[in-house]
Amino acid sequence: MTNRWFGSLDIVGLEDHIVGALDFFDGPLELSWHHCATTSDLISVLCAMRFHLPAQQIKEARHSIAYLSNELIENALKFKSPGDVSIRAAVGGGAFNIQVKNLIDFAAAERFQTTLSDIIGGDPNDLLISKIEINAAQPDSRESGLGLLTLMSDYGAKLAWMFGPVDHLHRVCLETYASLSITGEIR
């Protein structure tokens, strides 16, 4: 497998003002899950305050940034191969931007690429409702698969993914990029 891209390639790159960068070291999921929530909230506070906005819009921006960050980091923690998760958050161009990087095994990468091929180009809200109906018909399914569709449908987030080459342990480096438009000048 060589590099493969999916999604909105125009959002890739964090040449903006990096606000935060951190790595989650490999550890128990329960602890990482707690760190995910804390980190998402911290990113939202640090990034939302960079925009000149009235109080109510700051509240909404904080929530949207936290939600986006939380869903992407949750996905990385749930589906990653053993290894760290790297997070970079930035603001620029009237948007909040985030990159989440982790390793996944080759089979998971192939399954995820099939999923992405199915959802990219479709209407996000139709896909979301359709996925909810499918989940309801499969009560034993352990994963909802709603996170990315919710971000695209309800939050208007733009997303992109880069799959790197397979390494000698049959792992692939996955970089997930997301951008959320925020109205307001950057401080």
Added chain:
Amino acid sequence: MEVKTNEYHAWVEGTEIHLEGTMRLAGSEAYAPVRTLMEDVLDKATTAITLNLTDLEYLNSSGINMIAKFTIDIRKKGEIHLTVKGSSQIPWQSKSLRNLQKLLPDLDLVVI
């Protein structure tokens, strides 16, 4: 019937289900106790159920899947009317609760 942790509280008063706090649980298995609480109400209800989310500050996508499935279960049962109470002050609700009406057009969404 109730489920209470440091982050959230779920309880039932009659046929009104209250979810309160922050729910960022790790997938469907983690939501199972709350789902069981909701299904118990559905099993016993005969005419109406209210889902009170006015103090639910945060619900991740796995939690949204849970309440969406609950909405579909009510649709399948047929004779139960669902009212969802939400808050205009909580951003995720403004963005996502309207999707429930696409699953169950007769649902009453009351935003306070």
